[in-house]
Amino acid sequence: MSNKNKKETRNQGGKPLLHARNRHQGRYDFPALIKAEPALEHMLISNPAGETSINFADPLAVRLLNKALLQSSYDVRGWDIPPENLCPPVPGRADYLHYLADLLADSNQGRVPKGKQITALDIGTGASCIYPLIGASEYGWSFCASDINQASLTNAQAILEHNPNLGKQIQLRHQANELSLFKGIVADDEWFDVSLCNPPFHASAEEARAGSTRKWENLNKTGKAEQAEPVLNFSGQAAELWCEGGELAFIEKMIRESAAIPTKILWFSTLVSKSANLPAIHAALKQVKACDEKTIIMSQGNKESRLVAWTFLNASQQAAWAKLRWSNNKR
Template sequence: MGGGRKRRRRDGSEAPSIHPRNRYAAAAPDFAMLASLYPSFAPFVSVSRGGRASIDFTDFAATRELTRVLLLHDHGVNWWIPDGQLCPTVPNRSNYIHWIEDLLSSDLIPPTSSSNRTVRGFDIGTGANCIYPLLGASLLGWSFVGSDVTDVALEWAKKNVESNPQLSDLIEIRNANKMSCSSEFEAVVGQAVRENTLEPVDGVVRSKPSILFGVVKDNESFDFCMCNPPFFESIEEAGLNPKTSCGGTAEEMVCPGGEQAFITRIIEDSVSLKNSFRWFTSMVGRKANLKLLVPKVHEAGASVVKTTEFVQGQTARWGLAWSFIAPSKMIIRSNTPGKANRSFMLHGLRREYGAFQVLKSAETFFHASNLLCKTNSSLFSIDITLSDEQAQAAMLHDEYGSVEGNSTKLHSGVTGASFRISVFEQMPGTLLVRGSLLNKELSGIFSSTFSQLEDTLKMEFLSKAR
């Protein structure tokens, strides 16, 4: 992201800012102005001696009224939630919407049908607030299915949609407990019963509550799904932050295993629904969990994996997105020449992670990037080969050569392996990963791919070392 207000990380580096298309990128909401326009908001606003207006973010009533007036003033949306329900912050939720807009407008993944049709999204756990469908519909004209499992969430989400007749045709609220009885869903449940992966409860075989599979209907297609998952493993953990009071029920805030387990279930569902969505996405509350989830997405066979950081004030969240659709063009390319040999070190690895485990993870990375690779386990090396189509796409996007010249190079020079990755043990807990360019015409893609490999392996193995 870029533009907007900046903040600094602890190490002094500049963190990402609020999304540049966010309405609040240039300036934070003006509490004094809002208080003058909306008398119901005025009691929650205090003004310091220096003239700075603020509200008490530990007061649920104050944060709920702020969300109400922001949605009304800036988006023309009528909105309310009862006491105790999760109260969303509008700037942060807008960041997520605009990131998905970036994903959809990029040329990474081709549209599934005519680009003239309305963008369609699926909001997992829309909650009583129904914030993502309301924002997506009001800001961008998108249509949504919002799902949930509790009566109060379903009731108030429908009320919030009905309170905005200008948007009501764009938003459907769906009860995830009433799973569609599709033949595919029944077949999967039947298979699980036969394999004894479902446990009987009160004499009835039940699976985990559905997230996507079984809730998405047969032959439905969506451009994306999104989710603000239950971040915590217990309600006690959910109440640890004394600086905010956003409310939230146990169903909204907590699930066994926390957000990591919940998003893992989305990843599992995405494998069965890979042809129903262009993009699968989820918000992630902890960077440590993001580092653990990225390899799971790669292992699931995703063709593209993207991450981002959302920023609102001092709060940071992360976004995870993946797709199983073949990229419309080469996505791991570079417009600058690369060196013929590159390397990086993995320091402080845990004892159980050695050269073999790193080599297999590298192999998974290349498979997920749709690159052909041949692994030599005895030499701890991988030879990566680009197809003619991939090589041509890489060279055609290299600004250092003409299209005509690159076409000639393709037919005369791009044969066999393109580059090699080798893993060497330096000492216990330390590995050297080296990349060697085997075809000089592909220096740009070699440099770009090796950098992405470095980020992926460090995220996977060094996070485990902590």
């Protein structure tokens, strides 16, 4: 399968940029963020360049930054997660959703479809419920958010109770079968316009710990860490950070399962953290005879990641899908 659909946007210095619609361009506006979350003020530091920042190796500082970003940009209230859960970066998660919106626009005569009739399935939503919150606020989409961890869903439900307007568009579902991703979640009488997932990166707990240590060392070199020792896993529980076979095995499983429900979801998608996994992912998509596949390069600061999306519907079928399901969409 060719990679002709790869999208890549870079600035004059050669670094990839956030999506044009991303609200988090440039440096953080800390005065505005502190107004949204006053506790963030106590987390501020000066980086080696003399600029105001936070210690990105401090899980509490990162959680407070996320809380402030969600409230100031998306009017999400009462957001918090337990210290042991993975704290996702808001700008990068927003980027994923904006590129998915572009995919849907390709099937909608170039118009980004908005409103509650657009349905998204978030596989592994976690305690943060980050994708549904941003997607419901930014585009008005409806979300089904699944997870195997009931404690994570309980925390997500607590966040939704603080945000009843967004909560009306977000349904949480427990995945009782740890061996399945779509089965047991996608009902026989429902269809989704897009699915999304941030799969676990690592193949074992040991590999996750090593990754956390490398991350801490990199932050320390750039003056962004102040701890004498790395914080274990930079927060994150087992299912969030690792699974047997790692990221590639997880995504290959997702691809196989998607082939069993080819007409239930218009665009399947996943993040891919390791570029070395792309050839095997493309091969897996070719094996299940995906009709179209797109690889999109995304960036947050110096970190680069990839979004891979695929569909089993051809162009005419995609257009028919949009006409049937989004006919009342005026924007």
